[in-house]
Amino acid sequence: MAAAPKSMHRSSSRPQLDVSGAAIQGNLEERDPSILLPNQSDDISHLALDIGGSLIKLVYFSRHADHSNNDKRKKSLKERLGISNGNRRSYPILGGRLHFVKFETRKLNECLDFISSKQLHRGGIDLHTWHSPDDNAIIKATGGGAYKFADLFKERLGVSIDKEDEMDCLVAGANFLLKAIRHEAFTHMEGQKEFVQIDHNDLFPYLLVNIGSGVSMIKVDGDGSFQRVSGTNVGGGTYWGLGRLLTKCKSFDELLELSQRGDNRVIDMLVGDIYGGMDYSKIGLSASTIASSFGKTISENKEPSDYRPEDISLSLLRMISYNIGQISYLNALRYGIKRIFFGGFFIRGHAYTMDTISFAIHFWSKGQAQAMFLRHEGFLGALGAFMSYEKHGLDDLMAHHLVERFPMGAPYMGGMIHGPPLGDLNEKISWMEKFVRKGTEITAPVPMCPPGTTGVGGFERPSSKGDTLRSDASAAFNVGVLHLVPTLEVFPLLADPKTYEPNTINLSDHSELEYWFTVLSEHMSDIVDKAVASEGGTDDAKRRGDAFAHAFSAHLARLMEEPAAYGKFGLANLLELREECLREFQFMDAYKTIKQRENEASLAVLQDLLMELDSMSEEARLLSLIEGVLAANIFDWGSCACVDLYHKGTIIEIYRMSRKKMRRPWRVDGFDNFKERLLGSGDEKPKTHKRALLFVDNSGADIVLGMLPLARELLRRGTEVILVANSLPALNDVTAMEIPEIVAEAAKHCDILRKAAEAGGLLVDAMVNIQDGAVENYASAPLMVVENGCGSPCLDFRQVNSELAAVAKDADLVVLEGMGRALHTNFNARFKCDTLKLAMVKNQRLAEKLVQGNIFDCVCRFEPAV
Numbered sequence: 001m002a003a004a005p006k007s008m009h010r011s012s013s014r015p016q017l018d019v020s021g022a023a024i025q026g027n028l029e030e031r032d033p034s035i036l037l038p039n040q041s042d043d044i045s046h047l048a049l050d051i052g053g054s055l056i057k058l059v060y061f062s063r064h065a066d067h068s069n070n071d072k073r074k075k076s077l078k079e080r081l082g083i084s085n086g087n088r089r090s091y092p093i094l095g096g097r098l099h100f101v102k103f104e105t106r107k108l109n110e111c112l113d114f115i116s117s118k119q120l121h122r123g124g125i126d127l128h129t130w131h132s133p134d135d136n137a138i139i140k141a142t143g144g145g146a147y148k149f150a151d152l153f154k155e156r157l158g159v160s161i162d163k164e165d166e167m168d169c170l171v172a173g174a175n176f177l178l179k180a181i182r183h184e185a186f187t188h189m190e191g192q193k194e195f196v197q198i199d200h201n202d203l204f205p206y207l208l209v210n211i212g213s214g215v216s217m218i219k220v221d222g223d224g225s226f227q228r229v230s231g232t233n234v235g236g237g238t239y240w241g242l243g244r245l246l247t248k249c250k251s252f253d254e255l256l257e258l259s260q261r262g263d264n265r266v267i268d269m270l271v272g273d274i275y276g277g278m279d280y281s282k283i284g285l286s287a288s289t290i291a292s293s294f295g296k297t298i299s300e301n302k303e304p305s306d307y308r309p310e311d312i313s314l315s316l317l318r319m320i321s322y323n324i325g326q327i328s329y330l331n332a333l334r335y336g337i338k339r340i341f342f343g344g345f346f347i348r349g350h351a352y353t354m355d356t357i358s359f360a361i362h363f364w365s366k367g368q369a370q371a372m373f374l375r376h377e378g379f380l381g382a383l384g385a386f387m388s389y390e391k392h393g394l395d396d397l398m399a400h401h402l403v404e405r406f407p408m409g410a411p412y413m414g415g416m417i418h419g420p421p422l423g424d425l426n427e428k429i430s431w432m433e434k435f436v437r438k439g440t441e442i443t444a445p446v447p448m449c450p451p452g453t454t455g456v457g458g459f460e461r462p463s464s465k466g467d468t469l470r471s472d473a474s475a476a477f478n479v480g481v482l483h484l485v486p487t488l489e490v491f492p493l494l495a496d497p498k499t500y501e502p503n504t505i506n507l508s509d510h511s512e513l514e515y516w517f518t519v520l521s522e523h524m525s526d527i528v529d530k531a532v533a534s535e536g537g538t539d540d541a542k543r544r545g546d547a548f549a550h551a552f553s554a555h556l557a558r559l560m561e562e563p564a565a566y567g568k569f570g571l572a573n574l575l576e577l578r579e580e581c582l583r584e585f586q587f588m589d590a591y592k593t594i595k596q597r598e599n600e601a602s603l604a605v606l607q608d609l610l611m612e613l614d615s616m617s618e619e620a621r622l623l624s625l626i627e628g629v630l631a632a633n634i635f636d637w638g639s640c641a642c643v644d645l646y647h648k649g650t651i652i653e654i655y656r657m658s659r660k661k662m663r664r665p666w667r668v669d670g671f672d673n674f675k676e677r678l679l680g681s682g683d684e685k686p687k688t689h690k691r692a693l694l695f696v697d698n699s700g701a702d703i704v705l706g707m708l709p710l711a712r713e714l715l716r717r718g719t720e721v722i723l724v725a726n727s728l729p730a731l732n733d734v735t736a737m738e739i740p741e742i743v744a745e746a747a748k749h750c751d752i753l754r755k756a757a758e759a760g761g762l763l764v765d766a767m768v769n770i771q772d773g774a775v776e777n778y779a780s781a782p783l784m785v786v787e788n789g790c791g792s793p794c795l796d797f798r799q800v801n802s803e804l805a806a807v808a809k810d811a812d813l814v815v816l817e818g819m820g821r822a823l824h825t826n827f828n829a830r831f832k833c834d835t836l837k838l839a840m841v842k843n844q845r846l847a848e849k850l851v852q853g854n855i856f857d858c859v860c861r862f863e864p865a866v
């Protein structure tokens with residue numbers, strides 16, 4: 001890597017913010033105070049702009065240093081397993097984040113201040129391709145403002161604007177989003193939002209309708225292949241402009257909010273108004289259909305001020321949305337296109353707007369064409385401009401490289417925080433406290449039940465009741481920060497990656513969401529206690545603990561109110577959100593001490609257990625080992641029932657009790673099949689597995705008394721074993737970093753483990769030998785550790801660490817252990833190799849739903865390779 005720019009702050013995992021001189025701009029009591037960090041700059045940033053007639057959209061990328069290659073153990077593992085970066089391209093981009101921010105074009109100065117305060121225009125100093133020969137910074141920009149304001153940018157920031165064509169950018173942005181973001185597109189009909197799985201092989205042609213100030217309609221036939229087929233000057237600017245004149249509203253959001261309480265019958269002339277209350281059924285028009293938008297105002301002797309602004313706003317919104325829908329339909333018809341994607345900030349995630357457009361498309365096409373919306377609606381152009389930078393490698397990004405995260409500010413209204421979450425802890429906490437104090441936690445849903453009909457062509461009334469209009473002041477109200485992780489890959493052993501869905505529980509079922517809301521809320525104080533204790537229980541830790549509790553509660557409340565607020569959100573995402581939220585408040589490992597204590601207690605009895613196992617016959621031993629894994633899986637700090645148990649006994653006592661209660665058949669009992677696969681039946685000796693991936697769960701008894709003895713058995717049978725564990729802590733789950741120490745301790749009492757660990761380079765002393773290239777000299781099959789790339793109690797096999805993906809290629813046995821990885825997620829997942837799923841169910845509801853059983857039932861599911 002080339003020399004780092006002066007302003008760069010080296011940081012371990014996340015960009016550190018420079019908060020010196022941080023100030024809240026404007027009045028604290030204002031609805032949207034903005035916090036500016038004048039001296040902050042991200043590690044390295046790259047910026048692209050779309051300067052439109054109404055809004056300026058900014059997409060910027062902050063990169064952070066990659067430390068993953070410095071690890072000695074990892075290097076040796078890579079050598080041992082023959083993993084090189086050879087078959088993968090080396091990425092010119094490193095991991096980083098894409099942030100989305102917008103400003104009003106009339107407040108261009110705020111935007112310039114923002115760019116200069118974050119030093120975004122100085123990004124990419126180390127990549128000369130991003131600079132002109134005279135070393136002037138260049139920013140890619142599109143939209144009319146790229147022309148109009150080029151001189152101003154030069155003057156104020158000293159940067160040259162590299163102009164990119166607006167239509168090129170819109171199309172590039174849309175294609176990128178549809179390709180790279182898994183649940184980017186959705187339909188919105190009668191208040192129901194549904195995410196659409198886009199088939200990349202069947203995407204084109206589509207009609208892209210970008211509703212900005214004006215509207216462009218583009219027929220897209222492929223990457224870079226398109227034609228602007230139409231447009232209309234009646235667009236977002238028209239709604240905002242006319243609305244402003246007619247209602248005296250001060251902001252777009254105010255206007256939109258008004259519409260939610262409007263009744264358009266006062267303004268619009270309905271068919272019934274003309275036909276004396278009757279339908280005109282011969283041509284399919286009901287009495288409630290709007291015959292003429294604003295038509296009713298001609299017949300009355302009223303001034304504009306005699307009409308309620310609410311009603312005016314609603315009529316206007318309907319008129320414009322419907323009109324755009326209709327013209328879009330006509331163009332789709334003209335080119336025989338079935339799919340229409342709508343972008344642009346006029347949509348603003350507003351349910352009523354989307355319903356109206358969808359209705360128009362559906363009505364006129366008689367259900368033949370479909371309107372779809374995009375989560376990053378207004379950022380298409382800016383993203384496209386960003387993509388136009390050469391050699392950043394982003395065009396190769398796939399869905400599995402991107403993880404969207406919702407920082408703590410996401411659920412709150414107002415509070416214009418530009419850019420990444422405040423990295424300085426104190427800033428974050430104060431921000432949190434400020435909102436709690438102001439009581440503006442979550443916007444109350446604005447009921448949206450206009451009395452009576454507002455229909456067009458039988459569209460009786462807006463069905464999007466209870467819709468919430470969220471302040472749009474935060475960077476983007478329903479898009480998170482996109483984390484780019486080039487080292488993530490699809491797990492190659494998935495039988496059918498296309499249809500794979502990790503979550504077994506569907507959170508879009510509201511009762512399910514409610515249930516988890518309650519579980520997580522009840523669990524909150526325990527987690528906060530542990531987190532605070534893990535940081536020494538200081539006042540500072542308590543303050544952070546409070547802030548975490550508020551932030552996570554706010555996320556929960558936000559999701560309860562609008563389940564699709566964060567896109568398609570499964571239980572795995574929800575549990576990960578909690579862990580991420582803890583990390584945001586710098587609780588790096590809330591269960592650290594508990595994990596240590598449990599590891600020690602378990603290691604102390606390991607030797608006895610191994611002796612007992614060694615005295616058994618092969619068959620009895622195998623059963624005992626599986627029983628052991630299931631029994632030890634009882635230790636789960638994520639389960640309320642287990643947390644209760646901990647108050648009643650020591651972990652060894654609980655483990656013994658749990659073992660004693662083991663009764664076969666288990667609720668799901670595939671043990672005999674597994675046994676047959678391993679030991680064979682009769683004289684037939686089955687083929688030994690070459691390599692097993694053991695996805696481990698908890699620390700303590702779970703790993704030490706459950707999974708390690710199982711690993712030892714496989715090793716003894718000549719199978720290579722790779723323990724796969726979390727990259728980051730989640731609850732009391734064991735992490736990949738912690739395992740070598742545990743194994744080293746266990747190896748003191750066991751030759752098999754010691755030899756295997758040495759062969760696998762797990763014992764630090766043994767590292768010297770390995771570097772001599774003496775790998776082949778080990779008699780034992782190796783025991784190794786690989787991280788899974790995630791920091792959640794669940795696992796999404798679409799996005800695993802590339803090292804795991806690499807070692808998986810030669811694996812022929814996968815063992816998934818624990819509720820999070822084997823039940824909440826992946827219970828229904830099928831793999832190309834033999835798979836054993838082992839878990840104790842520690843949740844009554846899940847037991848009933850998934851296995852028609854009860855809490856503390858066990859699952860041992862064996863599925864031969866497909």
Ligand SMILES: Nc1ncnc2c1ncn2[C@@H]1O[C@H](COP(=O)(O)OP(=O)(O)OP(=O)(O)O)[C@@H](O)[C@H]1O
Nearest residue numbers: 052053054055212213214236237240252344345346
């Ligand atoms: N906070 C806001 N302020 C102003 N307009 C907003 C706001 N939020 C949404 N809008 C709507 O979004 C429209 C602008 O959308 P968008 O940013 O996609 O277009 P633009 O790029 O500014 O315009 P054009 O592409 O025609 O130059 C506005 O005309 C208005 O209808």
Ligand SMILES: CC(C)(CO)[C@@H](O)C(=O)NCCC(=O)O
Nearest residue numbers: 212213214215216230231232233
């Ligand atoms: C002029 C642009 C392309 C600027 O974004 C847009 O506002 C637009 O497409 N307006 C509609 C112009 C027309 O086709 O009637």
Ligand SMILES: [Mn+2]
Nearest residue numbers: 052143212381
């Ligand atoms: Mn635009």
